[in-house]
Amino acid sequence: QVTLRESGPALVKPTQTLTLTCTFSGFSLSTSGMCVSWIRQPPGKALEWLALIAWDDDEYYNKSLKTRLTISKDTSKNQVVLTLANMDPVDTATYYCARISRGGAWSFDSWGQGTLVTVSS
Amino acid sequence: QSALTQPASVSGSPGQSITISCTGTSSDVGGYNYVSWYQQDPGKAPQLVIYEVSNRPSGISNRFSGSKSGNTASLTISGLQAEDEADYYCSSYSTSTLIHSYVFGTGTKVTVL
Numbered sequence: 001q002v003t004l005r006e007s008g009p010a011l012v013k014p015t016q017t018l019t020l021t022c023t024f025s026g027f028s029l030s031t032s033g034m035c036v037s038w039i040r041q042p043p044g045k046a047l048e049w050l051a052l053i054a055w056d057d058d059e060y061y062n063k064s065l066k067t068r069l070t071i072s073k074d075t076s077k078n079q080v081v082l083t084l085a086n087m088d089p090v091d092t093a094t095y096y097c098a099r100i101s102r103g104g105a106w107s108f109d110s111w112g113q114g115t116l117v118t119v120s121s
Numbered sequence: 122q123s124a125l126t127q128p129a130s131v132s133g134s135p136g137q138s139i140t141i142s143c144t145g146t147s148s149d150v151g152g153y154n155y156v157s158w159y160q161q162d163p164g165k166a167p168q169l170v171i172y173e174v175s176n177r178p179s180g181i182s183n184r185f186s187g188s189k190s191g192n193t194a195s196l197t198i199s200g201l202q203a204e205d206e207a208d209y210y211c212s213s214y215s216t217s218t219l220i221h222s223y224v225f226g227t228g229t230k231v232t233v234l
């Protein structure tokens with residue numbers, strides 16, 4: 001059974017750096033074709049893809065946020081970490097991590113429950 | 122990159138069929154068959170209902186079907202049921218920014234009358 005769980009601060013101040021951790025089970029990020037992605041959703045708004053890290057360490061980012069985002073993985077711990085620098089109130093959102101793989105035809109087939117991050121002084 | 126375009130809302134009576142469109146470009150929807158659809162209940166995480174344009178994951182009702190023509194993908198829900206009331210999002214692999222990326226749609230609220 002595949003599970004993912006996001007963890008991190010619920011509240012951050014403007015200009016701070018957000019660090020979120022996705023802890024997963026039921027698959028391995030060392031398996032060829034396996035990836036983990038981060039997606040966010042501001043309250044009442046649409047989903048926005050943020051970043052992806054692949055089994056081979058390749059990283060891909062939303063071009064509009066690329067300068068602020070960093071994604072990394074610890075395969076031994078089954079964790080993926082996302083950092084978003086210089087947080088602003090517009091970054092207030094529920095942040096999700098999701099599995100995406102070649103075997104799943106590059107669809108987000110399993111999601112975490114999400115973690116709401118509020119940016120406020 | 123720009124979000125894929127979906128109607129803001131679609132409604133139907135129980136038993137009817139509804140179709141949600143998802144319009145992109147030749148750099149995403151039109152160029153690849155990696156189009157997927159997600160159902161999101163209020164306060165919940167999205168759930169995959171269609172992948173690779175028209176395939177259903179295990180456990181998803183066969184009332185959900187997908188298709189694509191040109192730069193527009195579509196999700197059809199037949200035999201509409203009260204439990205289908207939710208927000209729906211499409212997604213596509215994209216090379217519009219010249220790098221591997223993904224893009225989501227603007228979202229559609231489905232109301233069962």
